[in-house]
Amino acid sequence: MYTILVSSLNENMNLAESIQTHLNDLNEKSQIINLVEINLPLYDSRKETIDGIPKQILELMKILEESKAYIIVSPEYNYSIPPVLTNVIAWISRASDDFRKVFSLKYIQLATHSGANGYNVVNAMRSQLTNLGAICMPREILSTYSNKMKEESILKVLKIFIEITKK
Numbered sequence: 001m002y003t004i005l006v007s008s009l010n011e012n013m014n015l016a017e018s019i020q021t022h023l024n025d026l027n028e029k030s031q032i033i034n035l036v037e038i039n040l041p042l043y044d045s046r047k048e049t050i051d052g053i054p055k056q057i058l059e060l061m062k063i064l065e066e067s068k069a070y071i072i073v074s075p076e077y078n079y080s081i082p083p084v085l086t087n088v089i090a091w092i093s094r095a096s097d098d099f100r101k102v103f104s105l106k107y108i109q110l111a112t113h114s115g116a117n118g119y120n121v122v123n124a125m126r127s128q129l130t131n132l133g134a135i136c137m138p139r140e141i142l143s144t145y146s147n148k149m150k151e152e153s154i155l156k157v158l159k160i161f162i163e164i165t166k167k
Contacts, residue, residue: 002030002165003067007074007085009036011113015143016073019111022155028162030071033060035084043090057091061102069107069165072129073141076114076121081128089128104133109161111141113149118142137161 002023006016016032023030038056041047064070074085093099110125112118119142126136141157143149 001067002028002069002071003063004030004032004071004073005035005085005088006032007035007072007082007088009034011143011145012073012075015111015113015141015149016071018149018151018154019071019073019141019158022151022158023162025155026158026162031063033063035088038088040084040087040091043087043094048094053095054091057088057095060088061092061095061099064102064106067106069109069161071109071111071161072125073111073113074121074125075112076116076118079116079120080124081121085125089132100133103129106134107137107161107165108134109137109141109157111143113143115145118144137164 004016004020006013013034020030020032038060040054040056072085075082077083092102108129110122112121114121122140122142129136137160139157139160141149141154
């Protein structure tokens with residue numbers, strides 16, 4: 001099972017749905033998780049002490065542990081990672097002494113539909129996720145308003161991703 005994490009609505013959700021369609025066409029199971037709809041509180045240590053780890057994070061971690069690999073579809077916010085994705089990673093990092101198990105040696109395909117060129121967000125995600133132990137694919141799926149992603153390009157990237165994750 002491939003888990004597609006989407007950290008915004010609109011164009012990035014459309015991109016995630018396109019990715020999922022291609023995975024289905026390749027006979028690969030996938031699920032989309034919209035991180036916005038999880039509706040997590042903003043992480044802070046006081047909130048963690050008072051309320052504990054949100055059940056949504058524990059449920060998400062279970063899904064991620066069982067996933068073969070992830071595809072993260074995220075817009076670029078102010079030349080970096082959007083707050084909702086940063087917040088999810090912050091909560092995950094506090095949920096367990098062994099939180100890295102959801103990242104360590106997991107293959108991750110990065111994707112974005114961005115108002116800018118998208119390189120800043122994929123580079124920021126790659127830096128953070130590789131430091132958490134993940135293996136980010138060298139090629140990403142990039143789409144902008146002026147440079148729409150071609151379906152054949154998505155398919156080509158996904159075929160390579162699937163081949164690598166099956167080794």
